[in-house]
Amino acid sequence: MAVFACAGCGTVLTSPVSQVALPAHAHQCHGHDLLPALLEPGTYAVDPEPSGPPWRKWEEIGAEEAAARGVYAPTHALSYGPPGAVAVAPGDVRGTVLILERCDGYCCGLDGRDGPNLACTRCGHAVATLIDDCSCWQVVWLDPRAVRLLDVDAPSRRVLSWEDLPEQPETPPVEPLGAWSPVWEAAVAVALAHLLAASGGMRVVVPDGPVADAFRPALDALLPPRSPAKSLALAGPGLPDTAADIALVPRHPQTGETWSSCAGSTVPLAADVWMYVAFNRDRRLRPASGGLPEGVYRDDPPPLLPAFSFRADRGVFLHTLARLPEVRQPWLRAIYDRAEDNRSSHAFWR
Structure with missing residues (x-):
């Protein structure tokens, strides 16, 4: 300490x-x-x-x-x-x-x-x-x-091992009033900047579930729809390694180190957000309408759902992307300029 x-x-x-x-x-x-x-x-x-x-x-x-x-x-x-x-x-x-x-x-x-x-x-x-x-x-x-x-001579906090991370608290994506967590909006914005740089300008195929809810709308809006494509998969403690082109991996909350994967490229995501998308793949994060089917009853509170679709934080995205050398490539610089001029407002919050 x-x-x-x-x-x-x-x-x-x-x-x-x-x-x-x-x-x-x-x-x-x-x-x-x-x-x-x-x-x-x-x-x-x-x-x-x-x-x-x-x-x-x-x-x-x-x-x-x-x-x-x-x-x-x-x-x-x-x-x-x-x-x-x-x-x-x-x-x-x-x-x-x-x-x-x-x-x-x-x-x-x-x-x-x-x-x-x-x-x-x-x-x-x-x-x-x-x-x-x-x-x-x-x-x-x-x-x-x-x-x-x-x-000072005081008990030090133990540095968590990677194996300990799945036991740590997650950050839920939705706040009690139905708004998206700003922690999520910032963490995904940082990862999105790295993901675009790793894509090389190619379409990215995103796995279904919370990863798709958080990343797919922005990727579809910012990258061309044509083939060929690169694959994105989750990798980290508690999950098997992946042979995907790009691995979405946790960033250690204490040391800042990034999980090592055998994928072609790795994209870091804050560990508390990564743990949610890695171990809660069956939870829907999109706004839903309607109620339960007739005759179906439940007494447990349903999971919180957001009032609108997820958008990454534009300011955090721009700050991160501006500090990646890949942004000097013309295709990625064009994305940066569009976001900076707010011409990609459908992909970002603010």
Whole structure:
């Protein structure tokens, strides 16, 4: 286990935490309601990309410099801040005070638009940014320049083996009010970007069930219907390996590692979402009409069904696809441009 301390005076700023993989929805904006905490208590995640000001517009940077920074398609602006921001749950933060002149937000809370808004209580240095506005996952981002990691003598969380994953909680695709889970919308968006890159521009044959409900509409809208085609299959712990062209595999929630498969290409999907699509293949995820046949009764609550067809998160999709070198291929760049211009609105949410 570890704690993070102020780099200036050494004040401990967090409770003991252990590292997990950065969630796919870390920078997602969703709806207009308050969202829960990004991370579970007692955990932290590191964002390898630069974050925060200063920002530079694409027109100032150019394609060559952007590619050197790992971005291969035009985006509005790129951060030239430091890489390595550390995300922790707001309840795990200690020894900080709000910087009142940096507490702006859009609606119901703080969105970090003015930079770090938490200061160390002992020395007063800005150390972190609290985000808790509507549409944002609640999180505190520790500034990597202002904090340092210290090992502490505390019981460490056990790193799950792949065999343990099927016993972990799944993330259900539908929320109680009938809306699709934003976690699903982000996780599928990341996987969809990788899946398109692995397709080589060919049609992808998707297995029936939750995988088809989540991926087939977007793939049918974005890829040509002509043959030949590549096959997609699930692979991972608890499933036999596959000889398909592309394997949809879990991404470990703690280490971020991707399951190894003998398929030609692998596409990572967040483990909590992967487990649902892998082990609940008989559950329908499409909107349904009508009721039970006459004379059929049941006293158990039926599974939740969404009010509309699934759509991946467009913002997360674009962010992911722009950082895959394959997007420089003309056919995939055309898909990116259509999605960026919102000309593929039927395939994406927002």
